[in-house]
Amino acid sequence: MEEQVDVLICGGGSAGLCAGVWLARSGIRFRILEQRDGPLKKGQADGVQCRTVEIFESFGLSDVLLNEAYHASELTFWAPEDGRAGIRRTHYAPDKLAGVSHLPHVLLSQARINELLTNEMESKAGRPCVEYGCEVLGVEVDSESAKDSNAYCVTVAVSKSGTERKYRAKYVLGSDGAHSAVRKSLGFKMVGDTSDSVWGVMDIYPRTNFPDIRKKAVIQSAAGNLIIIPREGDLLVRFYIELNNVVAKDVTLEALHEKLRQILQPYDLEVAETEWWSAYSIGQRLADHFHKDYRVFLGGDACHTHSPKAGQGMNVSLQDGYNIGWKLAAVIRGRAKPELLETYVSERQKTAAELIEFDRSWTKLFSSSYRKEHGITPEQFHDKFLLSARYTAGQAINYSDSTIVSAKTSEASLATGLTIGMRLPSVPVIRFSDARVMELVRFLPAQSWWHILVFSGDIRDPKTLTRLQNVRIFSLYSIRS
Numbered sequence: 001m002e003e004q005v006d007v008l009i010c011g012g013g014s015a016g017l018c019a020g021v022w023l024a025r026s027g028i029r030f031r032i033l034e035q036r037d038g039p040l041k042k043g044q045a046d047g048v049q050c051r052t053v054e055i056f057e058s059f060g061l062s063d064v065l066l067n068e069a070y071h072a073s074e075l076t077f078w079a080p081e082d083g084r085a086g087i088r089r090t091h092y093a094p095d096k097l098a099g100v101s102h103l104p105h106v107l108l109s110q111a112r113i114n115e116l117l118t119n120e121m122e123s124k125a126g127r128p129c130v131e132y133g134c135e136v137l138g139v140e141v142d143s144e145s146a147k148d149s150n151a152y153c154v155t156v157a158v159s160k161s162g163t164e165r166k167y168r169a170k171y172v173l174g175s176d177g178a179h180s181a182v183r184k185s186l187g188f189k190m191v192g193d194t195s196d197s198v199w200g201v202m203d204i205y206p207r208t209n210f211p212d213i214r215k216k217a218v219i220q221s222a223a224g225n226l227i228i229i230p231r232e233g234d235l236l237v238r239f240y241i242e243l244n245n246v247v248a249k250d251v252t253l254e255a256l257h258e259k260l261r262q263i264l265q266p267y268d269l270e271v272a273e274t275e276w277w278s279a280y281s282i283g284q285r286l287a288d289h290f291h292k293d294y295r296v297f298l299g300g301d302a303c304h305t306h307s308p309k310a311g312q313g314m315n316v317s318l319q320d321g322y323n324i325g326w327k328l329a330a331v332i333r334g335r336a337k338p339e340l341l342e343t344y345v346s347e348r349q350k351t352a353a354e355l356i357e358f359d360r361s362w363t364k365l366f367s368s369s370y371r372k373e374h375g376i377t378p379e380q381f382h383d384k385f386l387l388s389a390r391y392t393a394g395q396a397i398n399y400s401d402s403t404i405v406s407a408k409t410s411e412a413s414l415a416t417g418l419t420i421g422m423r424l425p426s427v428p429v430i431r432f433s434d435a436r437v438m439e440l441v442r443f444l445p446a447q448s449w450w451h452i453l454v455f456s457g458d459i460r461d462p463k464t465l466t467r468l469q470n471v472r473i474f475s476l477y478s479i480r481s
């Protein structure tokens, strides 16, 4: 007997769980199938950009995130010292551009982030939502019945404990990572660079006299490139090391320790303990299709992969899940037309393509041979790095016109700080009812209802007041900035 659900999420990582939170908050019948035996325990990504922290705020999860995470405030740059062996500090910079967000950029293990999302999702749904040990084998869409918006037109084959079974769903999210079985079963291809760079990544407890071990540091040295990312708690540190001329499976932990010591010269470093490590190769690739009949959608690494240098992978994937989650909920509850789902594809395909382009130029900037060939000085490297700060904070995404974005026809003359197509920036506002000062977005939680903001102008002007009073919307709060 085939089991039916409205939404089946294949893969319970960043994209899948974030979509799941929206569906749970909206009361949708959904399930997540995950091939792991249980939740992710350690490792993988860790950088939580400002935009993602804002998303957590909208879910009511930012307080715990900010409490547990490392807050990245300052960034230092190191380069080879002229005429001498070893590295020297060349620049300091604030980690966040002024005005980019009211929230910081933080670092927290992806395992913990997944846990926060899972707890939120299951508490809102009032039941376990993730079925572990369940491998998705492939999906099929009945394109004819897909024309009926109520049809359970997607069949998903899964294997659990050696037994195969089938699900039927109205919609499927393929968020099953870089080797996505969903993508492959639809015959979609990843298009892009084939020459993968290999990265070694380690979370270690170091003993060292390197002075910036508790700061985010970008190091170029004669022995190679390194990014230092302090981790939550006061002791653990992550190191990203770019490796040349190796395949990921041949990398050893001892080789990573040795390379790290060489790069940090003249400073000393001993590894007291390694908490987690991995070596993996990432190409800059984009799926040639993001959906099938607007019934199966790809999200996260299943449709875009790139290097970890700019800390984008988990963030862009979470944001894919955030984007598709509310749209699926609105369509299934009959509050929006199915055409709304087309905007997931147009918005996130554009975002993914920009990410791949950004990562290509970022990768060049990090390559010692490219910098040498183009004579890029440590000063120029520092300047280019900071120029990208809005992008790496997740605040440069600008959606084009669609059924829900209308920059051409909208007039936002009283809301001059807004760019239509970009996320709503927050500002401190005062709630009239109790004169409490709050961030605007705290009034706009990610629930399954709409928020309408009226930028009325100065209501001491009787004309403006009358105009506002004529807006026929039931308003719970009045606020002023």
Ligand SMILES: Cc1cc2nc3c(=O)[nH]c(=O)nc-3n(C[C@H](O)[C@H](O)[C@H](O)COP(=O)(O)OP(=O)(O)OC[C@H]3O[C@@H](n4cnc5c(N)ncnc54)[C@H](O)[C@@H]3O)c2cc1C
Pocket: 010, 011, 012, 013, 014, 015, 016, 033, 034, 035, 036, 043, 044, 045, 046, 047, 110, 134, 135, 136, 137, 175, 176, 177, 178, 179, 180, 181, 201, 278, 280, 299, 300, 301, 302, 308, 311, 312, 313, 314, 317, 318
């Ligand atoms: C080993 C490793 C180390 C990484 N390290 C870093 C890092 O240091 N920094 C960084 O920025 N990024 C890193 N990344 C990338 C980052 O974790 C991803 O960009 C991000 O997790 C993408 O989110 P996602 O939801 O698309 O995929 P994931 O978070 O990978 O989730 C996909 C989920 O799908 C499950 N799955 C896969 N196939 C199936 C199937 N057939 N059936 C059911 N379930 C399936 C997987 O078990 C997984 O839980 C790393 C990735 C890996 C794999």
